[in-house]
Amino acid sequence: MTPALEINGLTKRFGEKLAVDAIDLRVPQGSFYGLVGQNGAGKTTTLSMAVGLLRPDGGTARIFGADVWSAPDEAKALVGVLPDGLAMPERLTGREVLTFLGLLRGMPRDEVLRRADELLDVLELSGADGTLVIEYSTGMRKKIGLATALLHAPRLLVLDEPFEAVDPVSAATIKTILRGFVRGGGSIVLSSHVMALVEQLCDHVAVVDAGRVAAAGTLDEVRGSRSLEDTFVALVGGEDGGIKELSWLSH
Numbered sequence: 001m002t003p004a005l006e007i008n009g010l011t012k013r014f015g016e017k018l019a020v021d022a023i024d025l026r027v028p029q030g031s032f033y034g035l036v037g038q039n040g041a042g043k044t045t046t047l048s049m050a051v052g053l054l055r056p057d058g059g060t061a062r063i064f065g066a067d068v069w070s071a072p073d074e075a076k077a078l079v080g081v082l083p084d085g086l087a088m089p090e091r092l093t094g095r096e097v098l099t100f101l102g103l104l105r106g107m108p109r110d111e112v113l114r115r116a117d118e119l120l121d122v123l124e125l126s127g128a129d130g131t132l133v134i135e136y137s138t139g140m141r142k143k144i145g146l147a148t149a150l151l152h153a154p155r156l157l158v159l160d161e162p163f164e165a166v167d168p169v170s171a172a173t174i175k176t177i178l179r180g181f182v183r184g185g186g187s188i189v190l191s192s193h194v195m196a197l198v199e200q201l202c203d204h205v206a207v208v209d210a211g212r213v214a215a216a217g218t219l220d221e222v223r224g225s226r227s228l229e230d231t232f233v234a235l236v237g238g239e240d241g242g243i244k245e246l247s248w249l250s251h
């Protein structure tokens with residue numbers, strides 16, 4: 001079966017820094033795929049290239065077989081993206097943002113209004129109907145970002161840190177929606193620093209270290225009999241005894 005997302009040899013250099021070093025990744029259809037890695041490992045750069053937001057120096061990205069760079073319209077119709085630090089039209093309400101983006105995508109107005117209504121309701125944003133995005137909390141921003149990613153009913157969701165700075169109640173809502181999306185036949189790739197969350201949600205995981213994939217596969221293949229956190233620390237460094245303490249903090 002064609003993978004939901006397949007990236008081959010994706011590479012990106014920023015000046016001297018090789019941020020992503022010929023990464024390969026294969027996200028099977030119907031999978032809930034977690035991308036984990038330390039700060040600066042290259043997750044955001046990889047995901048940005050995978051969805052056509054950042055032009056790679058080399059390599060390819062295909063969404064259900066459609067090349068993100070040579071067949072962008074086909075590829076982008078199939079994917080919903082929650083980028084890191086999503087820029088939103090700040091002076092619109094959540095409903096206006098959804099209506100604006102839906103119409104930009106060429107969706108029929110009635111359908112946009114109906115879906116916006118449902119998304120705001122399910123994401124518990126209906127109560128903030130008169131509130132401008134500029135006044136939204138961080139969690140509300142993530143939720144409206146997720147709504148914009150879902151609006152056109154994509155088959156693949158690519159979410160960069162969807163739970164960062166989100167409170168547990170909003171996180172529970174987002175988890176329910178994402179699980180429902182996968183149950184309904186969708187595929188998800190998300191990046192996260194929170195191993196427990198990835199273990200709870202994902203069935204596949206890739207550990208990215210210094211711009212390369214250090215391990216990838218099903219959750220059980222990658223972590224074996226250990227916790228994902230122990231596996232992660234063993235793979236990306238942090239040898240025992242290597243962690244220094246601050247002596248002047250002892251009383």
Ligand SMILES: Nc1ncnc2c1ncn2[C@@H]1O[C@H](COP(=O)(O)OP(=O)(O)OP(=O)(O)O)[C@@H](O)[C@H]1O
Pocket residue numbers: 014017018019037038039040041042043044045046
């Ligand atoms: N626009 C840019 N210009 C210069 N360097 C960049 C740029 N974007 C990313 N980098 C560098 O590329 C490397 C990978 O960054 P990236 O943001 O992809 O990592 P990440 O795994 O998403 O990190 P985090 O978990 O902290 O979000 C880092 O060393 C970063 O400093």
